[in-house]
Amino acid sequence: MSMATASIPTVERENYLNKHYGVGSWLFTTDHKRIALLYLLSITFFFFIGGFFALLIRLELLTPAGDLVQADSYNKLFTMHGMVMVFFFLIPSIPAVLGNFLVPLMIGAKDLAFPKINLLSWYLYIIGGVMMLHCMLTGGVDTGWTFYVPFSTAFSNTKVVEAGLAIFVAGFSSILTGLNFVVTIHRLRAPGMSWSRLPLFIWAHYATSIIQLLGTPVIAITLVLVAAERALHLGIFDPKLGGDPLLFQHLFWFYSHPAVYIMILPSMGIISEIIACFSRKRIFGYSFVAFSSIAIAVFGFLVWAHHMFVAGISVYAALVFSLLSYLVAVPSAVKVFNWTATMYKGSIYYDAPMLYAFGFLGLFTVGGLTGLFLAALGIDVHVTDTYFVIAHFHYIMVGGAVMGYLGGMHFWWPKISGRLYPEGWAKLAALIVFIGFNLTFFPQFILGYIGMPRRYYQYPPEFQVLNVLSTAGATILGVGYLLPMVYFLWSMRYGKPAPDNPWNAAGLEWKTASPPPTFNFDEEPVVTWEAYNYDELNRFPVKEETPVAR
Amino acid sequence: MPDSQLTAAHNPALLHHFAEPQQQRDAASLGTWVFLGTEIMFFGGLFCTYLVYRRGYFGDWGAASKTLDVTLGATNTAVLICSSLTVVLAVWAAQTGRRRLLIGNLLATLVLGTAFLGIKGIEYKEKFEKHHVPGASFQFNNVRIPGHPDQYANPSHAEIFFALYFVMTGLHALHMIVGIGIFIWLTVMAWKGRFTPEYNTPVEMGGLYWHFVDIIWIYLFPLLYLIDRHP
Amino acid sequence: MFDNFPLWPQRASTMAGNVDALYIFLLMVSGLMTLLISVCVVFFAAKFRHRPGVQAEPIEGSTPLELTWSIIPMGVFLVIFSWGAVVFFQERTPPRDATEVYVVAKQWMWKLEHAEGQREINELHVPVGRDVKMIMTSQDAIHSFYVPAFRIKQDVLPGRYTVAWFRATKPGTYHLFCAEYCGTQHSGMIGSVVVMEPAQYEVWMSGGSTGPLSASGEKVFAELGCATCHRPDGQGRGPNLQGLFGKTVQLEDGRTVTADENYIRESILDPGAKVLKGFKPVMPTFQGIVSEEQLNALVAYVKSLSSTRPGNAMAAGSTSPPAKASAQRSQVQ
Amino acid sequence: MSAHPSSSLKLYFGIWITLLACTGLTVWAASLDLGRFNAAVALTIATFKAILVALFFMHLKGASEKLSKLVVVASLFFLLILLALSMSDYATRTWT
Known part of the structure; x- marks a missing residue:
């Protein structure tokens, strides 16, 4: 305890954290940085709920027999795991936490364009989250996160409507966040901050916002139709009354495929920042990386039916969607090549954020390449709805999105909290996450190809060895995720005070105090330099006491 | 920037994070347009559903559409068009500083909007009486398909039509109700004299929203009321 | 040894080899790509690690390089796409005499x-x-x-x-x-x-057969009284079903459809949806009256009426094409 | 905003009359048997009306800047993608 008093600096500058105190100053704040922290708390909560479900799923799958939980409980577990992780963790994670915190800072604005709407979107998220929790605690839902009709409308006895409404409400939170970002990026850039000077993190968030704005309304209305169909039996999705269940799948995937890019694009933005900073170089092919984000967002809307190749859609349509799916792979590949090329002739530091970026590169590459398997019609028939798909999208969403998220949290933690985290522990955590992740999900590729269907709570015994490996990996992965939470919390009290620019990084967010003052900058910044001007920064080497652990 | 602080001091409506009123106005305008863009996609899911089933069940839908009252539908279209005129006049009045004209047009818009909902209510009531509301008591037996006098419409397919009719017009009506709420607020603000030729963004943005809801109806009217109408 | 730990699924159909071949090709392509990228990352990370006094070289980018690594992958993707599509067509095209x-x-x-x-x-x-x-x-x-x-x-x-x-x-x-x-x-x-x-x-x-499915279909056909309208001589109120299956037929509203399994099924459950040219939509629906099994039997029966395969009830010679049937029908009117 | 108040007013009333006339026109056109073209005519008139409202009542023409137009065009483009690619399935379901 005496340590604590010692570690707090005697004179603290006024910043967004200490300007006001009290619950009210948080719950009614319109400061984007405080709202980001509100989001951080709430999505972390949901992450661990979703993670707990994942743990139970993996434990059940340790043995071929269905022994730990009942079949219907298992179905609820994977449904709630998917819904919580997708709608309450992955989609808001980077945009609502790091995006919220950094978008105004990076473009030199005092706040987002609509601060009250920003707060409203957090409240919508919380209302949706509370509805989801209520739904879980009073029986849960068992349709899978995909809500496929007619099972969800006519056969499930669980709380489908309530879960749907929870996601509907959370969807509007996502729409409003996207709206705020688009307007802010267009209207509130500091003088001199032209589009070609925007950090790639901003480009990525701009692309993400496009998807949030144009995709989310479609799933919202689709969930309304599902709720109405379930309550009133309208016939819209009921084949007995002439409805077509595949129409639901079209509408659902029209959002839910691009939604994958809501999760991965911001992460790509983070990786661009980290790789540039720790290679001490401007990102290779800046404009290609920037436009590939936009290309991914747009092409992402053209490929949804590749989730439906065996669903009974037309063979010709399948052909079109398969071809378009390969189109969206090109900008992703371009990004990976550019990041790799950025490291060429760099001056590379191995700090924790960079380790996460290395991890991202490896895992995203595997995730992306296995996407080629799934987009190939002939192979998709065999591997769709098996563990191959599970492995593929976890490589993208966990290996890609979560690695980026954690990398970003480490990179900007000194800015957010004004404290340094323990570098050694951070490196260890990055290593544990990487190993645990691969052990969990790599065996699932093999499981999928040898034919284990997804959403099975009992399975033929020949699948056991691979499942045991996967469960073992999940345990390691769980530890890897708990560690950062522990040392981040620890650092808030005991961490060394962070300098304003601990990494000697480019970008406006590093030019203000750590943590930043309420209105972000003491005087309005004027930008006179290009993005990633590391060659200039390198001429002024970091002072010895500033870096985290170098 | 001393400039912006100066402006801020002069203009109580300028929020702290904007440098100048023009920037704030542009942000509001872009925000509204982007919001309307999401609304297009929101109704877009319904239009997609509509397209799929209208293509599949054209005859049954023609029969179902024919039971709608085209006079009431057309009247409502006219009512909304008139309200769009009063809205644009209100915006003009606000921009030119004519307070009484502004209030008058806002009130006229409210009256027209309420009239629209009233007429819609009459139509809904009729649907209930005729058992054309999807659900357990839905009935659509022995209705002939237009152009095929010996063929009866399939009640299930007609039910899908009415389901979409209620979802689409219902969501539209919900937007109207929200619009009326916005316009009541605008009227109160106008009454208090908040809007000046320099500051009238809320009137303009409310107007954009109202016109958008009008455009949705401009499509709903032919799509729902005018399928296969000819004798 | 791998009884409880298979790494490859059994290969027991003609399709399996085709899918596996493409899969192996993809494994090689993606293995190569993963190797390329990880070797580059590891090599760069080691070679260009920060050393005091050595600064990063500013490099802007290179459009030719960007084009190269967009176009070459695109070419590879197109190969994968085409190969996948060919396999898919095989998977989706059942042989006629199956x-x-x-x-x-x-x-x-x-x-x-x-x-x-x-x-x-x-x-x-x-x-x-x-x-x-x-x-x-x-x-x-x-x-x-x-x-x-x-x-x-x-x-x-x-x-x-x-x-x-x-x-x-x-x-x-x-x-x-x-x-x-x-x-x-x-x-x-x-x-x-x-x-x-x-x-x-x-x-x-x-062992244990109750006779061909088409025969049970014939029984259902008789029980439901279908034969009163669907008469083999083309004089009934409904179309003659002999030889109907598999033909492309004209509908009353001018469209044409192929009389496949889904068409027969739809015509039993929703007879008004696609009425053959020259007929009136007088058939009642059998939705909720026939079970899925009976429906299958009926479809099998209607199919058997046009089958040319030996061993099936009817031979093709005795059937009349639907166009002719409908022509007869209009003569009657 | 408007430099010539009376000219804007004239324009607004002109658009209003045109919109009302188009409403009458579309009801009348629906009573004609145009076969497949009934839907096309109805949608063309509706689109014409929508464009009038957007350009003149919502001031997309003139005063408003390019960005708003871009937002509208982009939204319609994605709506078109939703409709067109969904129909690519429904229009080609027959196989073998």
Whole structure:
């Protein structure tokens, strides 16, 4: 305890954290940085709920027999795991936490364009989250996160409507966040901050916002139709009354495929920042990386039916969607090549954020390449709805999105909290996450190809060895995720005070105090330099006491 | 920037994070347009559903559409068009500083909007009486398909039509109700004299929203009321 | 050694080799790419690690390089796409003379009925070396017919037929999974496909059949009184069904459709939807009156009326094309 | 905003009359048997009306800047993608 008093600096500058105190100053704040922290708390909560479900799923799958939980409980577990992780963790994670915190800072604005709407979107998220929790605690839902009709409308006895409404409400939170970002990026850039000077993190968030704005309304209305169909039996999705269940799948995937890019694009933005900073170089092919984000967002809307190749859609349509799916792979590949090329002739530091970026590169590459398997019609028939798909999208969403998220949290933690985290522990955590992740999900590729269907709570015994490996990996992965939470919390009290620019990084967010003052900058910044001007920064080497652990 | 602080001091409506009123106005305008863009996609899911089933069940839908009252539908279209005129006049009045004209047009818009909902209510009531509301008591037996006098419409397919009719017009009506709420607020603000030729963004943005809801109806009217109408 | 730890699925159909070949190609392509990127990352990270006094070299980028690494992958992707499409077409095009099995999926079992009349639950017996086509529908939610050893999967939808086919190459017993989540006992909806030598299969076939499916269809056809209107002489109020199946027919509203399984099915359940040219929509619906099994039998019966295959009830010679039938019909009016 | 108040007023009333006339026109056109073209005519008139409202009542023409137009065009483009690619399935379901 005496340590604590010692570690707090005697004179603290006024910043967004200490300007006001009290619950009210948080719950009614319109400061984007405080709202980001509100989001951080709430999505972390949901992450661990979703993670707990994942743990139970993996434990059940340790043995071929269905022994730990009942079949219907298992179905609820994977449904709630998917819904919580997708709608309450992955989609808001980077945009609502790091995006919220950094978008105004990076473009030199005092706040987002609509601060009250920003707060409203957090409240919508919380209302949706509370509805989801209520739904879980009073029986849960068992349709899978995909809500496929007619099972969800006519056969499930669980709380489908309530879960749907929870996601509907959370969807509007996502729409409003996207709206705020688009307007802010267009209207509130500091003088001199032209589009070609925007950090790639901003480009990525701009692309993400496009998807949030144009995709989310479609799933919202689709969930309304599902709720109405379930309550009133309208016939819209009921084949007995002439409805077509595949129409639901079209509408659902029209959002839910691009939604994958809501999760991965911001992460790509983070990786661009980290790789540039720790290679001490401007990102290779800046404009290609920037436009590939936009290309991914747009092409992402053209490929949804590749989730439906065996669903009974037309063979010709399948052909079109398969071809378009390969189109969206090109900008992703371009990004990976550019990041790799950025490291060429760099001056590379191995700090924790960079380790996460290395991890991202490896895992995203595997995730992306296995996407080629799934987009190939002939192979998709065999591997769709098996563990191959599970492995593929976890490589993208966990290996890609979560690695980026954690990398970003480490990179900007000194800015957010004004404290340094323990570098050694951070490196260890990055290593544990990487190993645990691969052990969990790599065996699932093999499981999928040898034919284990997804959403099975009992399975033929020949699948056991691979499942045991996967469960073992999940345990390691769980530890890897708990560690950062522990040392981040620890650092808030005991961490060394962070300098304003601990990494000697480019970008406006590093030019203000750590943590930043309420209105972000003491005087309005004027930008006179290009993005990633590391060659200039390198001429002024970091002072010895500033870096985290170098 | 001393400039912006100066402006801020002069203009109580300028929020702290904007440098100048023009920037704030542009942000509001872009925000509204982007919001309307999401609304297009929101109704877009319904239009997609509509397209799929209208293509599949054209005859049954023609029969179902024919039971709608085209006079009431057309009247409502006219009512909304008139309200769009009063809205644009209100915006003009606000921009030119004519307070009484502004209030008058806002009130006229409210009256027209309420009239629209009233007429819609009459139509809904009729649907209930005729058992054309999807659900357990839905009935659509022995209705002939237009152009095929010996063929009866399939009640299930007609039910899908009415389901979409209620979802689409219902969501539209919900937007109207929200619009009326916005316009009541605008009227109160106008009454208090908040809007000046320099500051009238809320009137303009409310107007954009109202016109958008009008455009949705401009499509709903032919799509729902005018399928296969000819004798 | 790998009994409990297989790394590759069994290969028991003609399709399996094609899928595996493409899979192996993709494994090589993506292995190469992963290797390329990880070698670059590791090499750069080691070679260009921060050293005091050595500064990063500012490099802007290179448009030729960007174009290269956009266009080359695009080319590779197009190869994968085309190859995948070719395999897909094979998977989706059942041979014309395949043996037919009608499948009804329900929560949570597979009901299978051979055209020859054998009924099975959660087990499908087939001979080696014969094309088998499954005509599948669901009674409730969406299911999916998945046999990993054959590399085939097809969702089974309520309200219509979907089709899958295979030609088994190796005797044995293989898993039949439901691959689309369908409710509580989804993971219990496991059956097996038993592939037998033709001789054994003949022995199996000879036991327990109640006669061909088309015969039970004929019985249902008679019981429901279909024959009063669908008369073989073309004089009934409904179209003559002889030789109808598989033909492209003109509809009353000018459209044309192919009279396939889904068309027959729809015409029984929703007769007004696609009325043949020259006929009046007078047929009542049989929605809710016939079960899925009876429906399958009826479809099999209508099919048998146009089959040219030996062993089936009717020969092609005795049928009249639908166009002629409708012409006769209009003469009567 | 408007430099010539009376001219804007004239424009607004002109658009209003045109919109009302188009409403009458579309009801009348629906009573004709144009076969497949009934839907096309109805949608063309509706689109014409929508464009009038957007350009003149919502001031997309003139005063408003390019960005708003871009937002509208982009939204319609994605709506078109939703409709067109969904129909690519429904219009080609027949196979073998």
